[in-house]
Amino acid sequence: MKDKSKIVEVQPFGGFNQALSYAVSSKLESKIKIGSLVRITLGSRRLNGIVISLDSKIKDFNFKLKFISSLVQDEPVLNRELIALARWMSSYYYTSVEHVLEAMIPSAVKVGMDEKIARYIAKIPDLDIDKTCKLLSNSPKQKKLFLHVQKLENPTHLNQTLNELGIGISSAISLSKKQFVNIFSKKVERRAYDDQFGDANSYIPSSITLTDEQKVATQDISRIISKGKFSTHLLQGVTGSGKTEVYFKAMENVLSKGGGVLFLVPEVALAPQTVSRLRNRFSQKNENVVVWHSHLSDGERLDAWSALTTGESKIVVGARSAIFAPVQNVKLIIVDEEHEPSYKQEESPRYHGRDVAVYRAKLNEAVCILGSATPSMESLHNVKSNKYSLSRLSKRIDGRELPLVHLIDMRREAKHEKAPPILSQALVESLRDRFYKREQSILFLNRRGFNTTMLCPDCGEVEVCKDCSITMTYHRTDSYLRCHICGYRKPAPKVCPKCRSFDILKKGHGTQRIEDIAESLLPKKVVIRRVDADVMSKKNLFRETLNSFRKGKIDILVGTQMIAKGLDFPNVTLVGVIDADLPLRMEDFRASERAFQLLTQVSGRAGRGDRAGEVFIQTYAPHASSIQFSRKGDVAGFIQEEEELRKEFKYPPYRHLVRHIFKGRNMEKTLFYAEQWGNHLKKQPLENVEIKGPAAAPLEKIKGYYRFHFFYFTPKITPFLKYYHKLRTDFPMDKDVSDVLDVDATQLS
Ligand code: ADP
Ligand code: ZN
Ligand code: ZN
Secondary structure, eight states: OOOEEEEEEEEEESSSSOOOEEEEEEHHHHOOOOOOOOEETTTEEEEEEEEEEESSSSSSSSSSOOOEEEESSSSSOOOOHHHHHHHHHHHHHHHOOHHHHHHSSSSHTTTTOOEEEEEEEEETTTHHHHHHHTTTTTTTHHHHHHHHHHSSSSSSEEEHHHHHTTOHHHHHHHHHTTTTTEEEEOOOOOOGGGGGOSOOOOOOOOOOOOOHHHHHHHHHHHHHHHHHEEEEEEEEEEETTTTHHHHHHHHHHHHTTTEEEEEEEEEEEGOOHHHHHHHHHHTTOOOEEEEETOOOOOOOOOOOHHHHHHTSEEEEEESSSOOOOOOTTTEEEEETTTTTTGGOOOOSOOOBHHHHHHHHHHHOOEEEEESSSOOHHHHHHHHHTSEEEEEEOOTTTTOOOOEEEEEEEEEHHHHHHSSOOSOOOOHHHHHHHHHHOOOOOEEEEEOHHHHOOOOTTOOOOOOOOSSSEEEEEETTTEEEETTTTTTEEEOOOOOOOOOOOGGGGOOOOOOOHHHHHHHHHSSOOOEEEEHHHHHSSSSSHHHHHHHHHHTOOEEEEEEEGGGGGSSTTTTTTEEEETTTTTTSSSSSSTTTHHHHHHHHHTTTTOOHHHSEEEEEEEEEEOOOOHHHHHHHOOOHHHHHHHHHHHHHHTTTTEEEEEEEEESSSSHHHHHHHHHHHHHHHHHHHOOOEEEEEOOOOOEEEEEEEEEEEEEEEOOHHHHHHHHHHHHHHHOHHHHHHHEEEEOOOOOOO
16 A cells, blocks of 8 residues: 555544544545545445545554545535535534534435436437338337337437337337437436426516615625625615615626525525526526425435536525535625524524524625615624624615504403404404405414414313423314424313313414404405415415415415515505514513514515505504504614613623523433533633523423523623533533533524
8 A cells, every 4th residue: 555645534424523534545536625425434334424624634644544435426515615614613503513514415415316317219310211110110119119209309208208108118229229219318307496486477577777775775785796805784675675686686796707696585485486586587697596495305406406516506595504505606695584583593503594694605705695674683783883784775666655553452352352352353344344345464373383272261271291391282183282392192172171161172373263263253255264384384285375365366364474474465455463462472582573573574564566555463562662663664763772672681682692401301300410510610600701590491391301591691602612612521411411502592492
């Protein structure tokens, strides 16, 4: 063995927490690049891994060193930049590089699925058809196939054709041997950009003249782009102010200079209009837009990945994880609806898609645009401290005013009846009125899930999961109660287990329940449909529902905030928010901000066409500032008040929040170790870091695990993590208790 073999570092997949050195044979040497997907042996296992450095710490060839067995794929699956991003994420979010790479690279790419090859059949040009037929007169099947192929303009899938004609492969082979047809193998294209996401009906004006505000924003951004340096820009524009057009101008600018673009949306299925507008606009310029969404098959995902690594496609649009798409020469990253909580991943690695976007832009000297009608307090703070620049779009495109907002005090409504109604009289009247005017309405239910809880109206008994401290959800389809965290299910009781009341089934504010109530109160002809978890999980059903709503076949759409995002229905003139104050009842300092964002977003859905809109907000807390400010459309007023509050308690964005969760099946033991850890910290405090806890998490028990948490408030992440790492390494944790760190935590339950 030569001692001059090159030595590289490979990060194996499959639970191995460290990069290892491998030697490269001379045969592979020219092909191994940074980011190459390689096959290696580790002990007795054969694994795939990524070459993360061409420069190993081990300089001299050591006989224990193994060679890389093979290269899985010619093109590297990651570039230098994404590896740098993975390293940064690993240190910032306190997690292993392997974990980050696992999240970055789709499994189809990781295993190096073969590119699908299929056989095709095609005619041979300029053959004398009559003469050939004569030669084939004794083989009717070959003749049939031959004639079929003569009619085709383009090569066609061999097996499919044979199936259709009922002809066996041997006939095809004979024909090919006689050179009467051409049979060849080629890569099947599973173009991820050709699915039907988005909808063709979306209206695209042939030529758009920018409004004055759009012009200013576009100029601001192009000035930044022309500097060729990293920069983050906040585009704060009210709903319907034409932010998308500003993004598109920035994209055209960057693409014309050969740069690549990442476009993040909170959820692809909820952004069909954005996706189709992107496609329409950029396909005219011969750009393939890769749509990165959860319904991609492994093959499509692999193709999308290679279209990007090879530079064939320069634009990707997708949700959170699309931030890892291997777009080459990224020069622009757009994060639409940057305030959305769904950008934060709530499992390891617990990264924030928006923050990773900003860092990726930094690595590339690229421009990052964050857009929102109601920016996060974090981003606003960064504008104030001059880290981000800002453009504002204050007017809606058609100059229409924001809709008229009515607050309905449900405490008063409750006085007229025994129990508070779910739909107030005023709302029902208006729904009826819209129906007679042939206009459409949306009813929003303000919760994440679609909970119809089983609550006894007589004694207050609630059915709670025995393993998770949350109420169980009633599914009418099969009359089961289910826990949405652990999946535990049991048949729903027919009478209250405590007081034997039969009314137990009637309670709950789920979408089904709203649908039922609205049906019972409105004329028979009113068509009501709901968008719930079932509908969302079926890609086509969701699209169909939205399409029939757009075509006016549905009068009232009932759903949760998921239908509030970015949908544009010109004929909707009424929006009802059923329980506006639900987020305010959560134990979370961001509750007010979320409620405000949601109400503002929801209100933006009303009256997007040429008719004015009306919004009804039903609330038990009509004086809450989030409700008052959103009602007036006073974003600045809300922000100012919220800033003062956050400043007073030094909550984020004034400090970072790191949440530390202890989990264990045994409550006493878990709490004991959490307390021990608390003492351990107290012995060596770090200046400027405030420690709160341990406390029981609001969701105290999940899947049978008890949970206690600490909150650490710190002005800076890096020194804090250094401190934490040292103390944590010294801390003897019990094997039955585990802990996890959530940097810049947003979910506090
Ligand atoms: P936002 O993202 O700010 O909520 P959109 O970008 O969806 O707003 O724009 C709202 C609507 O206005 C879209 O239908 C869009 O095609 C249209 N629009 C945007 N800019 C213009 C313009 N300058 N002239 C005419 N229509 C425009
Ligand atoms: Zn009861
Ligand atoms: Zn459970």
